[in-house]
Amino acid sequence: MRSKESMSQETDRVTLEEILAAAAAAASPAAAATPAERARWLGAVADALDAAAEELVPLAHAETHLPASPRLRGELNRTTFQLRLFGKVLADGEYLGATVDHADLQWPMGARPDIRRVLVPLGPALVFAASNFPFAFSVAGGDTASALAAGCPVVLKAHPGHEELSTLTGQIVREALVAAGAPEGMFDVIHGVEVGVTALKDPRIAVAAFTGSVPGGRALFDIAVSRPVPIPFYGELGSVNPVVVTPGAIAARGETIAKGYVGSFSLGAGQFCTKPGLLFLPEGHGLDDLLREAVGAVAAQPMLNDRIASGYEHKLRELRAVPGVSVVVAGVVDGTGDVSGFTPTLLATTAKQFLAGGAVVHEECFGPASIVVTYTDQAELLDVLATLEPGLTATVHGEEDEADLVAGLLPALTRIAGRLLWNDWPTGVTVSWAQQHGGPYPATTAPTTTSVGTAAIERFLRPIAWQGFPDVLLPEALREANEWRLPRRTDGMR
Amino acid sequence: MRSKESMSQETDRVTLEEILAAAAAAASPAAAATPAERARWLGAVADALDAAAEELVPLAHAETHLPASPRLRGELNRTTFQLRLFGKVLADGEYLGATVDHADLQWPMGARPDIRRVLVPLGPALVFAASNFPFAFSVAGGDTASALAAGCPVVLKAHPGHEELSTLTGQIVREALVAAGAPEGMFDVIHGVEVGVTALKDPRIAVAAFTGSVPGGRALFDIAVSRPVPIPFYGELGSVNPVVVTPGAIAARGETIAKGYVGSFSLGAGQFCTKPGLLFLPEGHGLDDLLREAVGAVAAQPMLNDRIASGYEHKLRELRAVPGVSVVVAGVVDGTGDVSGFTPTLLATTAKQFLAGGAVVHEECFGPASIVVTYTDQAELLDVLATLEPGLTATVHGEEDEADLVAGLLPALTRIAGRLLWNDWPTGVTVSWAQQHGGPYPATTAPTTTSVGTAAIERFLRPIAWQGFPDVLLPEALREANEWRLPRRTDGMR
Numbered sequence: 001m002r003s004k005e006s007m008s009q010e011t012d013r014v015t016l017e018e019i020l021a022a023a024a025a026a027a028s029p030a031a032a033a034t035p036a037e038r039a040r041w042l043g044a045v046a047d048a049l050d051a052a053a054e055e056l057v058p059l060a061h062a063e064t065h066l067p068a069s070p071r072l073r074g075e076l077n078r079t080t081f082q083l084r085l086f087g088k089v090l091a092d093g094e095y096l097g098a099t100v101d102h103a104d105l106q107w108p109m110g111a112r113p114d115i116r117r118v119l120v121p122l123g124p125a126l127v128f129a130a131s132n133f134p135f136a137f138s139v140a141g142g143d144t145a146s147a148l149a150a151g152c153p154v155v156l157k158a159h160p161g162h163e164e165l166s167t168l169t170g171q172i173v174r175e176a177l178v179a180a181g182a183p184e185g186m187f188d189v190i191h192g193v194e195v196g197v198t199a200l201k202d203p204r205i206a207v208a209a210f211t212g213s214v215p216g217g218r219a220l221f222d223i224a225v226s227r228p229v230p231i232p233f234y235g236e237l238g239s240v241n242p243v244v245v246t247p248g249a250i251a252a253r254g255e256t257i258a259k260g261y262v263g264s265f266s267l268g269a270g271q272f273c274t275k276p277g278l279l280f281l282p283e284g285h286g287l288d289d290l291l292r293e294a295v296g297a298v299a300a301q302p303m304l305n306d307r308i309a310s311g312y313e314h315k316l317r318e319l320r321a322v323p324g325v326s327v328v329v330a331g332v333v334d335g336t337g338d339v340s341g342f343t344p345t346l347l348a349t350t351a352k353q354f355l356a357g358g359a360v361v362h363e364e365c366f367g368p369a370s371i372v373v374t375y376t377d378q379a380e381l382l383d384v385l386a387t388l389e390p391g392l393t394a395t396v397h398g399e400e401d402e403a404d405l406v407a408g409l410l411p412a413l414t415r416i417a418g419r420l421l422w423n424d425w426p427t428g429v430t431v432s433w434a435q436q437h438g439g440p441y442p443a444t445t446a447p448t449t450t451s452v453g454t455a456a457i458e459r460f461l462r463p464i465a466w467q468g469f470p471d472v473l474l475p476e477a478l479r480e481a482n483e484w485r486l487p488r489r490t491d492g493m494r
Numbered sequence: 495m496r497s498k499e500s501m502s503q504e505t506d507r508v509t510l511e512e513i514l515a516a517a518a519a520a521a522s523p524a525a526a527a528t529p530a531e532r533a534r535w536l537g538a539v540a541d542a543l544d545a546a547a548e549e550l551v552p553l554a555h556a557e558t559h560l561p562a563s564p565r566l567r568g569e570l571n572r573t574t575f576q577l578r579l580f581g582k583v584l585a586d587g588e589y590l591g592a593t594v595d596h597a598d599l600q601w602p603m604g605a606r607p608d609i610r611r612v613l614v615p616l617g618p619a620l621v622f623a624a625s626n627f628p629f630a631f632s633v634a635g636g637d638t639a640s641a642l643a644a645g646c647p648v649v650l651k652a653h654p655g656h657e658e659l660s661t662l663t664g665q666i667v668r669e670a671l672v673a674a675g676a677p678e679g680m681f682d683v684i685h686g687v688e689v690g691v692t693a694l695k696d697p698r699i700a701v702a703a704f705t706g707s708v709p710g711g712r713a714l715f716d717i718a719v720s721r722p723v724p725i726p727f728y729g730e731l732g733s734v735n736p737v738v739v740t741p742g743a744i745a746a747r748g749e750t751i752a753k754g755y756v757g758s759f760s761l762g763a764g765q766f767c768t769k770p771g772l773l774f775l776p777e778g779h780g781l782d783d784l785l786r787e788a789v790g791a792v793a794a795q796p797m798l799n800d801r802i803a804s805g806y807e808h809k810l811r812e813l814r815a816v817p818g819v820s821v822v823v824a825g826v827v828d829g830t831g832d833v834s835g836f837t838p839t840l841l842a843t844t845a846k847q848f849l850a851g852g853a854v855v856h857e858e859c860f861g862p863a864s865i866v867v868t869y870t871d872q873a874e875l876l877d878v879l880a881t882l883e884p885g886l887t888a889t890v891h892g893e894e895d896e897a898d899l900v901a902g903l904l905p906a907l908t909r910i911a912g913r914l915l916w917n918d919w920p921t922g923v924t925v926s927w928a929q930q931h932g933g934p935y936p937a938t939t940a941p942t943t944t945s946v947g948t949a950a951i952e953r954f955l956r957p958i959a960w961q962g963f964p965d966v967l968l969p970e971a972l973r974e975a976n977e978w979r980l981p982r983r984t985d986g987m988r
Contacts, residue, residue, distance in 0.1 A: 028905055074604065081603040094988060097949075099928040109575040109925055110568065113918060117928040117949075120908065122941065206934075225719040229935045232942060400964050407967065411522055414614065419959040422967065424607060431603055433986050434593040434611040436959035440700075441723045447616065447956045448726060455591075455611075455957065462941045463949065465913040465930035470894050473901065473916065487988055492927050494588060494981055 010192030016199065022185025023124040023153040024204040029183040030151045031121045034476070035096070035484075037181065038151060039087035044180035045148075046080035048172050049140060056169065060134045063162040065302040065339055066268065072135070079135040082142055082431050086149035089454045093486040095119070095150075097463065098477045100490045113468050116478040119461035121151035122232070123206030126199050128220065130211035131161040131304050132271045138162065139169040139189060142431070142452050143209035143234070148177075148187070150460035152207065156189045157196040161305050166191070200224055207232045207460060211273070211451065214238040214364070214442050221445045234459050235445035236438065238364040239391030240277040241426045242416070244381065244409060247282045248399035249423075257397050258287045261370070262294035264425035266344040269301040270368035271308065274393050274426040277365060280351075280381060283374045291346060291372065292329055300334035300341035303367065309340040312367030316345060318360050319369070324353025325361070331368060344368040351375040351384045362389050378405060385412040390440035390447075393419045393426035418443060418450070504686030510693065516679025517618040517647040518698040523677040524645045525615045528970070529590070529978075531675065532645060533581035538674035539642075540574035542666050543634055550663065554628045557656040559796040559833055560762065566629070573629040576636055576925050580643035583948045587980040589613070589644075591957065592971045594984045607962050610972040613955035615645035616726070617700030620693050622714065624705035625655040625798050626765045632656065633663040633683060636925070636946050637703040637728070642671075642680070644954035646701065650683045651690040655799045660685070694718060701726045701954060705767070705945065708732040708858070708936050715939045728953050729939035730932065732858040733885030734771040735920045736910070738875065738903060741776045742893035743917075751891055752781045755864070756788040758919035760838040763795040764862035765802065768887050768920040771859060774845075774875060777868045785840060785866065786823055794828035794835035797861065803834040806861030810839060812854050813863070818847025819855070825862060838862040845869040845878045856883055872899060879906040884934035887913045887920035912937060912944070 011019070030038075049056065053076055060076075061068045089095050097119050104112040125147040130137035137143070139156050147154050158166030170189030177186045190199060200208055200223050208224055208231060210217050217235035224233035245257055265276050281287065303309040313333075319325060331345035347369065354361055354373050361371065375381040394417035398406045413420055418439030429437055435453025438444045444451070449459050471479050477486055487494075505513070524532075543550065547570055554570075555562045583589050591613050598606040619641040624631035631637070633650050641648050652660035664683030671680045684693060694702055694717050702718055702725060704711050711729035718727035739751055759770050775781065797803040807827075813819060825839035841863065848855055848867045855865065869875040888911035892900045907914055912933030923931055929947025932938045938945070943953050965973050971980055981988075 032905075078603045088986070092986075092988070094983075101924075101926045101928040107924065107926070109572045110922075112924045112926055113922070115924060115926060115928045117930050117947075221719075221724070225715075225724075230715070230719075230939060231935075232940070400966070403964075403966055410967070411526075414958060418957065419961060420963070421961040422963040424962045428604075428607070430595075430601065430606045430609060432595045432601070432606055432609060433983055434595040434609045434959055436611050436957045438957070440956070441725075445724060446726070448953070450957060453611075453959075459942070462934070463912065463930045463932070463944060464908060465928055465947075467913060467915040468918045469914070469916040470897075472894070472897055473904070489588075489927055492582070492586075494586070 011190040011195045016190060016195055019155055019188040019190060020199065020202050020204050022188065023155050026153040026183035026185035027121070027123045030153055030186060033151065035090035035093060038149060039090040041177050041180045041182045042083045042087045042145065042149060044176040045140060045173050046083040048176035049076065049169070050080050052172050056165065059165045059168060060162060063165050064134050064304050065337065071268065075133060075135045078431065079140055082136070083140065083145045085431060085454065086145050086457065089457055090149055093484060095457050096477050096486060098486045098488040100478060100488055102491055115465055115467045116474065117463055117465045118475060118477045120464050122460050122462050123152060124155060124204055125152040125460060126155050126157065126205045126208040128157045128196060128208070128210040128212065129159040129166065131159045131308065132268070134162045134165055137211045139166050140173050142456055143211070146456035147209070147460045150457050152460045153186050155199055155205065156187070157199065158189050158191050163191060197223060201227060203229060205231065209234040209451065209459065211236045217445065232459065233445055234449055234451060236273065236451045237442045237444060239273050239393065239439070239443050240362065240364055240389060241274055241391055241393045241395070242278040242280060242388060243276045243395040243397065244280045245282070246396070246398035246402050246405060248402045249397040250282060250285050250287070252399055254285065254287050255290055258290040259294050260425055262291065262298065262344065264427045265370040266298045266368045267427050269303055269342065270344070271304055271366060272427045274429060276395065276426055277370055279370060279372045280384070281372055281374050283376050285374065288328065295329040295344050295346045298344050300332070300343045301368070302337045302339045302341040306339055308366065312342070312365070315365045315367070316369055319347055319365060322357045322360055325349045325357065325371070328372065342368055346370060346372065348372040351380045354384055355387060378408060382409070382412055385409070385416070388416050389442060390416040391443045392437060392439050393417050393421060395421040395424065395426055397423050505684040505689045510684060510689055513649055513682040513684060514693065514696050514698050516682065517649050520647040520677035520679035521615070521617045524647055524680060527645065529584035529587060532643060533584040535671050535674045535676045536577045536581045536639065536643060538670040539634060539667050540577040542670035543570065543663070544574050546666050550659065553659045553662060554656060557659050558628050558798050559831065565762065569627060569629045572925065573634055576630070577634065577639045579925060579948065580639050580951065583951055584643055587978060589951050590971050590980060592980045592982040594972065594982055596985055609959055609961045610968065611957050611959045612969055612971045614958050616954050616956050617646060618649060618698055619646040619954060620649050620651065620699045620702040622651045622690060622702070622704040622706065623653040623660065625653045625802065626762070628656045628659055631705045633660050634667050636950055637705070640950035641703070641954045644951050646954045647677070647680050649693055649699065650681070651693065652683050652685050657685060691717060695721060697723060699725065703728040703945065703953065705730045711939065726953065727939055728943055728945060730767065730945045731936045731938065733767050733887065733933070733937050734856065734858055734883065735768050735885055735887045735889070736772040736774060736879070736882055737770045737889040737891065738774045739776070740890070740892035740896050740899060742896045743891040744776060744779050744781070746893055748779065748781050749784055752784040753788050754919055756785065756792065756838065758921045759864040760792045760862045761921050763797055763836065764838065765798055765860060766921045768923060770889065770920055771864055773864060773866045774878070775866055775868050777870050779868065782822065789823040789838050789840045792838050794826070794837045795862070796831045796833045796835040800833055802860065806836070806859070809859045809861070810863055813841055813859060816851045816854055819843045819851065819865070822866065836862055840864060840866065842866040845874045848878055849881060872902060876903070876906055879903070879910070882910050883936060884910040885937045886931060886933050887911050887915060889915040889918065889920055891917050
């Protein structure tokens with residue numbers, strides 16, 4: 001087993017250079033591999049990770065303090081499912097955007113040459129792993145899966161929160177890829193903050209992806225776009241995930257909503273980028289006791305690490321100091337484990353006070369806390385929604401007979417979110433063809449893209465048009481016979 | 495006729511504020527308009543521009559010195575064709591990327607909710623017009639057409655090289671839009687460099703597009719990505735457009751190639767972003783006399799303006815000073831018009847000397863000059879191609895029986911271009927479904943995108959997923975009955 005990283009130690013300069021050179025050398029063969037070949041690579045990685053579950057899950061638990069089951073087993077299952085789903089994307093072939101315009105002397109703007117378009121990989125991708133999903137948004141997570149599917153070699157910057165897991169996962173991924181026929185430099189893992197920055201500045205890196213905090217992601221984005229040759233940087237940063245509850249929904253199922261909300265914001269110790277941070281309830285909602293009870297029933301859960309725990313405590317102090325913000329339930333610290341745990345904290349304020357609350361109430365609080373904001377009427381609710389920062393999600397709990405009221409809210413919610421939910425909670429993010437995990441800044445640095453779902457592959461591809469080439473010189477995806485049976489637009493027709 | 499701009503004068507602060515506020519106010523109604531309504535708007539703009547041809551073409555000629563016919567008439571025709579083609583994109587509907595995943599309890603990663611995805615406009619777009627195509631890449635050009643088609647209000651920063659034309663075109667576009675039912679703030683024109691920068695920094699602007707020089711585009715890109723809320727910036731900057739000629743092509747049709755080359759690089763006084771700036775010929779090509787003759791036969795053409803003329807002269811002096819670069823034909827200045835004109839200049843060097851020539855020979859020279867670079871063999875040619883900056887196009891002139899030789903060149907050319915051409919010249923850029931006008935930096939600041947062709951609309955759209963909504967609350971594009979008859983992917987199937 002080749003092991004380029006020493007555990008818990010920065011990747012050294014020589015090794016980083018080897019990894020970057022290998023990734024650059026792998027770019028051409030990776031681009032030349034057929035979609036079917038790349039699908040096999042992804043399947044091999046998924047199989048190898050599934051086979052190593054008994055090694056991976058305990059290690060993930062030890063490093064992140066997340067429960068082994070169902071959480072980490074479920075997350076590993078999600079991760080290998082995701083790799084295989086990108087195999088289906090490759091088999092389907094629509095992602096290539098193959099388009100054929102035959103020569104047309106009658107083209108109204110003047111004779112048109114034969115011109116054909118297809119997408120090709122951007123080149124070596126640098127992926128920064130997240131702390132909070134040690135499988136699904138880490139070494140073999142969605143960014144890696146979509147970049148590999150696109151044909152981009154991946155240099156993976158490990159998150160320091162789970163270094164041993166990153167090293168082991170990286171070895172499994174690398175070996176599975178090479179055994180399945182991928183080029184040697186198709187995948188490798190690097191460690192260290194400065195090492196990641198060095199890699200990001202390296203001209204051989206053509207694209208980067210990141211999941212994490214707003215300050216961290218913005219700093220890396222700034223580096224990526226300040227290079228002599230700026231590169232696309234897909235950062236998935238912060239999100240407040242507001243939830244609006246209508247009067248009708250309160251009347252019909254207030255208790256269910258109260259319980260669902262507490263379950264969602266405290267899930268995984270509130271360390272989800274889709275955690276509902278704000279719950280908008282109509283004045284006189286009558287759920288105070290239910291909420292207090294539901295929050296009180298949640299046990300303390302350890303945070304991912306000390307840095308996140310102390311960041312959470314700091315943010316909580318700031319929130320509690322905002323005039324007009326009251327504490328409904330004050331969470332308590334559980335210091336018995338390796339890392340501090342907390343029972344959830346529930347805060348409350350009014351829409352009026354929220355509007356006067358400044359940046360603190362608008363920004364994400366990463367951890368098991370959320371704020372209930374009461375509103376007097378729809379006009380006041382719309383005033384508040386108009387001030388919210390964009391994020392990943394926005395949710396409405398309502399009744400179908402309130403369609404007019406809800407329809408009035410939707411434009412305001414669409415402005416601030418990439419995913420809208422009805423009578424559900426944002427913390428579940430399915431991986432499917434229609435998923436959208438993104439949104440205007442600061443949800444992401446690239447609002448036209450998604451980091452979850454099959455469309456995530458689009459981030460790693462660029463178009464090439466071929467004009468006037470004889471069939472034999474065209475890439476297979478564009479040849480007249482269409483032997484790959486790709487869905488193609490031909491002369492404007494699907 | 496409402497006229498917000500005084501000609502040849504910066505837009506004042508109050509007017510700019512009115513225009514930005516109107517664009518922001520138009521964003522919601524523009525997004526709510528159906529694709530069919532927006533197609534009608536574009537058609538109305540095209541009709542109005544066609545009807546004003548007798549006013550527009552002479553004004554364009556007076557300001558840019560480009561020939562009225564066939565150039566400017568052809569360019570106006572291209573421009574109105576482009577607007578109508580985006581109407582077809584809207585009617586087709588695939589651009590919406592409508593995707594429906596029904597709820598699926600058996601989804602392998604865990605039960606999937608009903609989730610549906612569709613693209614929506616990003617919001618107000620700021621478009622910086624180019625100097626060299628006063629219709630097709632200016633006020634009503636491709637960036638404007640694709641942004642309007644997407645449903646984004648457009649604030650158009652006029653190019654100072656054709657201010658009166660910009661004002662008149664802007665009035666025609668604005669009036670046609672409003673008469674066709676578009677919101678009042680859907681389109682307006684602003685003037686002035688600092689005014690453009692102020693607009694680019696304004697939080698109401700959600701996306702920007704630009705066509706022009708590398709320094710100008712990079713400066714604006716830097717501003718766009720340094721905002722507190724960075725926005726997508728689609729800059730189409732510089733391109734050298736190398737052309738490689740094989741020994742077989744020289745033998746078969748050297749004369750045709752020599753004439754085609756000179757015609758292409760001197761077209762429009764060499765002021766095309768796709769001008770072939772480098773012609774790679776095999777040593778002993780024997781075309782010197784033909785090239786000299788063809789260049790000598792081209793009459794002087796005035797440049798777009800004095801700034802561009804003096805920039806060209808400066809760049810030419812730099813090129814002539816590079817050791818090993820010789821002058822095959824020295825262009826002469828024609829100072830009889832309003833603006834200097836030049837007959838073309840042809841330079842020559844060898845691959846070895848080119849490799850030692852530094853940045854000057856690698857960067858675009860905007861004007862009627864080009865460099866012939868002779869190579870000894872394919873290995874040397876590949877060495878040079880490996881050093882070239884990416885650009886918009888790369889061209890091969892070869893013979894079909896040289897397929898192996900050409901296939902060996904294609905990976906190197908693919909790396910550096912968004913469009914590859916075979917036995918053709920890059921200066922014609924058709925507008926069609928398969929067109930790609932873009933490429934890795936410095937061709938563009940966004941290598942995943944195109945600024946010409948129907949895919950240009952993708953730059954102005956962002957995805958929204960709708961999870962669990964009842965049919966009545968869904969946008970029409972996602973409702974179960976699919977009354978718009980959109981092409982949709984449903985449960986993973988096309």
